[in-house]
Amino acid sequence: MILENGTIRTLDPALPAARALAIAGDLIAGGVGVHETALASPETVDLGGRCVLPGFTDSHVHFPTWAVAQHEVKLDGCTSLDEALARVREATATGTWLRGYGWRSGEWTNGREPTKEDLDAVTGDRPASLIAKDYHSLWLNSAALALAGGDLDVAGGIVERDANGEPTGVLREESAWRFKERYITTPDDEYLTAMRAGVKLTHARGVTCVHDKDGWLGAAGLWQQLGAQLRVWQSVPHETLPALDALSLHSGLGSLLRIGYLKVFMDGTLGSRTAWMLDGSGVQITSGDELAEIVRAGAEAGWPVGVHAIGDRANREALDAFEQTRDVWEPRGLRQRIEHCQLLSPEDLPRFAELGVTASVQFSHAPSDRDLADRFWAGKTGGAYAFRSLLDSGAVVVNGSDAPIEELDPLAGVRAGVRRSIDERPAWHPEQALTVEQAFHATCVDPRGSPATSASAEPCSRATPLTSSSSIATPGTTSTRRSSRRWSPAAGCTTRRPGTGEPGSLSSTRFASFGFA
Ligand SMILES: [Zn+2]
Numbered sequence: 001m002i003l004e005n006g007t008i009r010t011l012d013p014a015l016p017a018a019r020a021l022a023i024a025g026d027l028i029a030g031g032v033g034v035h036e037t038a039l040a041s042p043e044t045v046d047l048g049g050r051c052v053l054p055g056f057t058d059s060h061v062h063f064p065t066w067a068v069a070q071h072e073v074k075l076d077g078c079t080s081l082d083e084a085l086a087r088v089r090e091a092t093a094t095g096t097w098l099r100g101y102g103w104r105s106g107e108w109t110n111g112r113e114p115t116k117e118d119l120d121a122v123t124g125d126r127p128a129s130l131i132a133k134d135y136h137s138l139w140l141n142s143a144a145l146a147l148a149g150g151d152l153d154v155a156g157g158i159v160e161r162d163a164n165g166e167p168t169g170v171l172r173e174e175s176a177w178r179f180k181e182r183y184i185t186t187p188d189d190e191y192l193t194a195m196r197a198g199v200k201l202t203h204a205r206g207v208t209c210v211h212d213k214d215g216w217l218g219a220a221g222l223w224q225q226l227g228a229q230l231r232v233w234q235s236v237p238h239e240t241l242p243a244l245d246a247l248s249l250h251s252g253l254g255s256l257l258r259i260g261y262l263k264v265f266m267d268g269t270l271g272s273r274t275a276w277m278l279d280g281s282g283v284q285i286t287s288g289d290e291l292a293e294i295v296r297a298g299a300e301a302g303w304p305v306g307v308h309a310i311g312d313r314a315n316r317e318a319l320d321a322f323e324q325t326r327d328v329w330e331p332r333g334l335r336q337r338i339e340h341c342q343l344l345s346p347e348d349l350p351r352f353a354e355l356g357v358t359a360s361v362q363f364s365h366a367p368s369d370r371d372l373a374d375r376f377w378a379g380k381t382g383g384a385y386a387f388r389s390l391l392d393s394g395a396v397v398v399n400g401s402d403a404p405i406e407e408l409d410p411l412a413g414v415r416a417g418v419r420r421s422i423d424e425r426p427a428w429h430p431e432q433a434l435t436v437e438q439a440f441h442a443t444c445v446d447p448r449g450s451p452a453t454s455a456s457a458e459p460c461s462r463a464t465p466l467t468s469s470s471s472i473a474t475p476g477t478t479s480t481r482r483s484s485r486r487w488s489p490a491a492g493c494t495t496r497r498p499g500t501g502e503p504g505s506l507s508s509t510r511f512a513s514f515g516f517a
Pocket of ligand 1: 060
């Protein structure tokens with residue numbers, strides 16, 4: 001197959017752009033004029049002037065949760081409690097539970113926290129659970145709360161209470177998660193149906209690989225049941241390490257679905273005001289010393305760590321832990337990651353590059369969190385979502401959506417990284433804006449592994465077809481295709497650095513075709 005009459009942007013400095021591209025079987029054969037004669041009967045695709053880019057990797061996604069959330073009440077963008085309640089009242093989805101997500105009380109005009117009584121008025125006796133936009137708070141009605149029989153408190157959790165000591169209906173952090181785990185179950189069939197539809201949407205948005213964070217809910221098993229449809233780099237909870245080690249399993253197990261890294265949480269979030277801060281506020285979920293132990297034990301068993309850190313204290317403690325254990329993981333070539341890196345104190349910023357710890361960030365979060373950050377982190381936002389500074393310091397920066405917190409839409413992420421605004425307002429901290437090329441690099445190239453190992457349109461890269469029913473054009477910009485088969489060249493001849501935390505199959509060329517340049 002030859003893609004012609006467009007611009008092929010390889011994101012490889014050795015050959016940044018080509019006019020056409022040949023794909024032979026499952027291999028990228030290189031620029032046309034070199035290999036096309038090797039093709040038996042070259043099928044051509046007229047790009048009509050459109051641009052072809054390497055396939056996107058979403059480096060932070062809760063895929064099963066996102067897929068199911070497509071069918072829940074969306075409270076995103078509500079400007080008041082009343083608006084949120086109106087949407088719940090109109091909910092049409094059936095089932096035992098009334099479920100929703102995306103509320104953010106900090107952005108509501110009336111400025112108070114929601115309560116179970118608010119919800120009771122619109123839900124009646126049907127148990128209702130509404131997850132906050134940052135997924136770290138749960139708003140329940142009385143019917144739902146009653147299921148716990150008062151057993152709500154847990155270490156690392158917060159139970160909001162009124163003046164009489166009665167739970168208000170809002171649980172945060174561990175309290176929220178334990179409640180969810182115990183009482184709000186989703187059957188596998190519901191996940192699988194939602195994931196099947198989700199994979200199609202993901203392909204349509206040019207995504208060929210996801211770094212999934214839902215290991216805790218059994219995502220690996222769900223992917224396995226679904227069959228290979230996307231490249232998946234899967235997290236597993238760090239608590240499972242002893243079992244993995246007992247079976248002599250290490251990072252990289254699998255091919256399209258790869259079981260990759262241990263997930264740990266240092267703290268909460270900005271929106272729930274549970275980020276662990278140097279000023280002493282927030283919630284500590286894992287201490288620096290505990291993390292150091294987890295990193296050390298993980299490294300000895302061959303597992304890298306991806307650790308969630310939002311507040312400046314959480315990031316410092318995580319960096320300290322990686323520094324203390326460097327002698328164990330560095331010689332093994334493990335690629336450690338901090339997820340989110342939302343607030344960094346100036347002296348910690350260069351440490352990502354110094355230590356070789358990847359900054360796994362979400363470009364979309366900066367403009368969507370700007371108002372909350374200006375409020376809760378007043379005077380500190382110079383080090384908030386400091387993507388450009390991280391890149392300038394030499395850090396490896398990879399981009400994800402954190403879907404369902406933001407939509408699984410890499411082009412929206414790239415736009416947010418470049419514009420630092422998602423509305424008509426000027427860029428928020430424009431000094432942290434990225435170039436288009438930097439934003440695409442963090443979305444297409446760097447998630448694969450070390451930048452030094454990234455390949456692009458090199459001959460002998462491997463091409464993998466997407467499912468025949470999927471399309472890989474962006475909405476409204478359908479690319480011209482004469483074939484019913486859709487292709488997403490993937491995998492390749494590039495080898496990973498021995499022992500790196502990320503699989504070689506991600507260190508290779510993936511292309512999708514898009515109608516924009
Ligand atoms: Zn996440």
